Amino acid sequence: MGVTPTAPADPADPAVPAVPPARPAVLAIDAGNSKTDAALIAADGTVLGTGRSGGFQPQRTGVEEAVDVLGRAVAEAAEAATLPLPLPGGGRGAGPGALYADQVSACLANADLPVEERQLADAIGARGWGSATRVFNDTFAILRAGLSGGEPxxxxxxxxxxxxxxxxxxxxxxxxxxxxxxxxxxxxxxxxxxxxxxxxxxxxxxxxxxxxxxxxxxxxxxxxxxxxxxxxxxxxxxxxxxxxxxxxxxxxxxxxxxxxxxxxxxxxxxxxxxxxxxxxxxxxxxxxxxxxxxxxxxxxxxxxxxxxxxxxxxxxxxxxxxxxxxxxSAPPVLGAGLLGLDALGALPEAHGKLRAHFG
CATH class of the missing domain: 3.30.420.40 (ATPase, nucleotide binding domain)
Known part of the structure; x- marks a missing residue:
């Protein structure tokens, strides 16, 4: 599992959009070879918005372009949740300064080795989508989605x-x-x-x-x-x-x-x-x-x-x-979301609400 902290945006900087006062607790991302799903989740397990984009293949496209694909799903989820939607770089997706959540929980295909998880955590963390970023291989999303309750x-x-x-x-x-x-x-x-x-x-x-x-x-x-x-x-x-x-x-x-x-x-x-x-x-x-x-x-x-x-x-x-x-049979983005709630110490009721949404 790769983890990287994200430096908080300076609210005095006019180039940084204002962060909504009640931003989601978790930005969950599940990225496979053929599609990427993103979900913005409140601390009580409510799903505020979801988005989808294409496959995540950093070994073919390079890391930055692959993270751009994630950004398009994140941007769609942010739009559905009516959050600010900065699109720097010619509209390539959510980018630096878009602080959407306290925790980014990303379960990614092709993050097969711990060193790859760390590298991808750094690349995603640099986008500034969350106060902290955790990256797992996408198989961990299946594991977490299949386990009931809020226990570890x-x-x-x-x-x-x-x-x-x-x-x-x-x-x-x-x-x-x-x-x-x-x-x-x-x-x-x-x-x-x-x-x-x-x-x-x-x-x-x-x-x-x-x-x-x-x-x-x-x-x-x-x-x-x-x-x-x-x-x-x-x-x-x-x-x-x-x-x-x-x-x-x-x-x-x-x-x-x-x-x-x-x-x-x-x-x-x-x-x-x-x-x-x-x-x-x-x-x-x-x-x-x-x-x-x-x-x-x-x-x-x-x-x-x-x-x-x-x-x-x-x-x-x-x-x-x-x-x-x-x-x-539950969608893997559920597992990514539950891992994010785990990291924040969310109550079991939050896990149950999130599971019910995707059930």
């Missing part, structure tokens, strides 16, 4: 969306986490990994290097193509955008559900990865012998794939028999 977080969350990640927390501040940087950090799965694995097996089935699988017909058929050779050519030459391969994940699960052995093996491997992440995180936090929540989030794990869900449940029953498994 305790449990483990696994997110399987475009990629895969896992974090855990204890009330004493201890955390468990993984780099989640892909193959170089030992990760496998998520939508991108599942699609790539399905394509690999389908290609080999068609050309004879691998065993037969219905994926060889189903994957190209999804795009109206007649063979894997046509699909490979379309992806390689750009006739079909690489980004569309995520559409193949539901196809994979459908083929697996129909009994295809190759597709089923891929689904089972994904389930085993989820179990491994959760059980190792529980062990690191000394929670294997205690009743503790394991929260599942992200598009792959919230889609209700019976084969996947049953194997995860069975695997955790063996490796972490006291784990309580549940799926988190």
């Amino acid at each position: 977080p305790r449990g483990v969350a696994v997110v399987c969306g475009a990629g895969i990640n896992c974090v855990g927390m204890r009330p004493d501040g201890r955390t468990a986490r993984f780099p989640a940087l892909g193959q170089i950090s030992g990760d496998w799965g998520g939508g991108g990994g599942l699609a790539a694995e399905a394509l690999w097996w389908a290609a080999r089935a068609e050309d004879g290097r691998g065993g037969p699988t219905e994926l060889a017909a189903a994957l190209p058929g999804h795009f109206g193509l007649g063979s894997m050779a046509e699909l490979i050519e379309a992806l390689h030459l750009g006739a079909l955008a690489q980004g569309r391969t995520h559409e193949l994940v539901p196809v994979l699960f459908s083929v697996a559900a129909a009994g295809d052995a190759v597709a089923s093996a891929i689904v089972e491997r994904q389930a085993d990865e989820v179990v491994a992440l959760a059980s190792v995180a529980l062990a690191r936090l000394d929670l294997l012998e205690e009743e503790a929540p394991v929260l599942l989030g992200g598009g792959v794990l919230t889609a209700g794939h019976e084969q996947l869900d049953e194997r995860i449940a069975a695997g955790l029953a063996r490796r972490a028999p006291r784990a309580r498994v549940s799926v988190v």
